[in-house]
Amino acid sequence: MVRFFRSGNLASRVFDRQLFSSRPGAAVRFLVLPLSLPLLLVRFLSCLVGSCGGCVENGQSVAGFLPWSGGSTALVWRGLDLVVYRPIWLTYSCNEECDSHALPPKAKKFDSFFKQLYSIPLASSNEYICKDFFLYMECHQFGLFATSTAQSNDSTATEGAIHGVPSIEKITFYLVRLEDGVILDEKAFCNDFINLAHSIGAYLYEDLLCIVSLRYQIIHILQIRDSGNLVEVRRIGAFCQEDDELFLHSHVQTGYGGSFLPGIKQRLLSYIFRKTWNEVPDQTLRVQHLKKKFYFHFQDYVDLIIWKVQFLDRRHLFIKFGSVDGGVSRSTDQNLAFFAVYNMETTDIVSLYQNSSEELYSLFEQFYDHFHANPQDSSRGKFISSHSNDVHALDQLRTIKNKASSSSQFVKKMMVSLPYTCQSQSPSPYFDLSLFRYDEKLISAIDRHRHCTEHPIKFISVRPPNVVKFKIKPGLDSGASDSRAKRISSFLFHPSFPLALSIQQTYMQPTVINIHFRR
């Protein structure tokens, strides 16, 4: 597959397209973008929105933005309300040549770029809206939001709760129809803990939603109906099959001293047992092998807890198990962790890997796209550039692998990104690694807070000539900023328009929002 075209002539490129095939799904974008960008010389301009730190006209401050949903709306938190905006294009007229003209003063206003559609109250007085939790269901244009009360660190041991996991009095998920802002359904979890940061604790696949209750170690599978109702269809944790609970209560004699292991844990242990059993064919050596590999570590296996879950398809879950102390924090420490593929219908664990497994790494390298494959989410999934669909990214990954001092440490570091966090990667073509090269520590498709730099972030063209195509300067446009203050920036790119936002937060200082667009 030829990655570059011989000439910049549009007609010849169209003819070439008949002969050379591009990546499936990216054909249109691939044709149009490389044409428009080199020819029109993308120039990103940043303009400060409100020098009073991102204040919008009412004097209320913008707390945050959420990823574009379907490309048509931007979502903003304002206190306890959710405000939905539609991006509009800045229009102005000038008497002289417009290109050299400076932007008019109204370019500094948020309203020139975004038009408010509606505002709905989500959180009540003692709750706050989780600013970085948002999942979008493309087919019906539903958005899932979450509010929670304050986290209490004293986790009183209640029945079924894991020690060491904090508790939140109430977490509520709201399903909102983004067209008009109607709240269709809500689901509350009380005295529970769900990891809401960056939507880690939930995963949306077609119309199925899974929510991981870390405190009670339950995976809730909910279905989003066309009417907008959230219906719980499965609860995996203590019991796996629907009639497990009934079976156990009717067959277990009262007065039995011990308690049963949770269903999912039992499945895990039985898989490890069968695998260890089959490793040694010799009968006499088998028991010894079991003792060493299984019984010796039995308590460690029992103490594993579910950290994170994703769907691989409608029937299979990919579950990360780990130790209790690593479960709540998002640190990238290299503790022992296991990945299991669980079939929800047969309730079997299909396979289990340790986080240092080379076999799992080779699947990660070849089939990473299938970890975030979502057949319904066509506008997003097809355009995410990764090392499995892009030869430049694969080269980069292999370079890092060859330079790594320890192979198992490298594999563990890569496995930290699994299970995939739902809708965490931006499908914007500016992050396409076959078009641009950029410093991934400063900016990347994955929505994450990063330390801000003084220098603008350069996007370099991958095709020869390798020139800087454009730069994004996340900081303040004017004046010297206090370099001692720690600044964190995050970026939001529109999935298809050349429009981006950079949000910069400094401790004890107002938030600065820049709008970057192509002139």
Next chain:
Amino acid sequence: MGSPLGGWPSYNPHNFSQLVPADPSAQPSNVTPATYIATHRTDPPPNQVITTEPRNILLRHFYQKSEEKLRPKRAAPDNLAPENNNKQPRGTVADVGSQSNARS
């Protein structure tokens, strides 16, 4: 028209009226290229229906690798020392591996 392109449909047949063969002395070859004729029936089975595998390739790999791990390995035979002049009846291909393990 006699052009090597044959009588393919085109918007305007006169577009190719100016076409001049590169080598004027070359005659269009009358030799037809050899075709392959199968010696067996190439018809598909009568009731064959081709469908897409519902499991994606990642899941197929997970299942395949786990089946390899969970398949019970053949145990070595109890009789390790062959009794009659090292000759043992030849078993299936799978048995050969375990028998050679037993002998060594």
